[in-house]
């Protein structure tokens with residue numbers, strides 16, 4: 001084994017910094033009579049999804065956000081899911097909410113995401129909000145991409161002018177992160193790779209920043225990484241050996257920075273979910289203050 005060269009990007013420490021800031025902002029909101037509330041819709045009993053949702057509510061308790069949990073059986077039809085979404089759309093205690101993904105196969109994920117009131121879309125995955133991201137107008141940003149950018153900035157990874165290679169075209173990361181990296185404020189150049197990419201190794205090798213979000217254990221090997229590059233491991237798979245990321249062992253001996261998995265981007269996904277909820281509550285408080293009584 002060679003020596004580790006990479007600086008590890010510590011997602012938990014960075015999350016704790018964000019939580020400290022959120023606690024202060026939630027207290028300031030309370031003084032103005034506004035209490036942020038996060039809703040979650042969990043369908044079925046997938047243990048991983050249930051654990052992620054529990055984690056979101058335990059984060060809420062840490063920063064003073066109200067939790068509104070909706071749990072539905074795994075065999076429901078679209079109409080029952082729609083009814084729960086409609087209820088949260090009109091629930092005044094719910095400032096923002098998410099539908100936990102993936103949904104059971106009989107349900108239409110895109111239709112569920114579209115039904116969410118865009119102003120309550122805490123995941124930033126509603127088509128209106130993704131469209132606003134394309135237009136460059138303010139919108140809640142998707143949580144994992146926002147977390148990745150925050151983590152890279154926090155550790156001074158150069159982004160402007162960087163060649164970024166994203167591996168994976170899923171809705172929560174791959175498809176939206178290019179929109180963030182190519183904003184004028186970031187100015188990176190992005191290549192989005194997927195299962196149809198002809199020579200993945202060649203694409204990854206020329207990247208200054210690699211975002212691995214394919215959900216294929218050990219996909220990114222040390223030989224594929226340019227020495228000194230930043231590698232962000234987002235994908236997660238449950239294997240017989242436990243949780244495995246998309247990045248193979250040994251990459252930390254080639255990379256300049258490594259966001260590990262676990263302990264990298266995951267905690268920030270949760271932190272930016274709460275940030276989106278608090279930001280919505282701050283907009284509500286500002287609207288109340290500017291409305292004549």
Ligand SMILES: Nc1nc2c(c(=O)[nH]1)N[C@@H](CN(C=O)c1ccc(C(=O)N[C@@H](CCC(=O)O)C(=O)O)cc1)CN2
Nearest residue numbers: 052098099100101102123172262263264265266267269
């Ligand atoms: N509606 C959504 N569904 C899903 C999202 C999402 O952002 N919105 N992302 C993932 C799951 N997810 C949040 O929902 C999530 C996954 C992982 C983590 C995390 O903190 N992981 C830890 C490790 C946890 C473990 O040991 O199991 C880490 O990386 O350190 C947070 C959130 C799919 N669905």
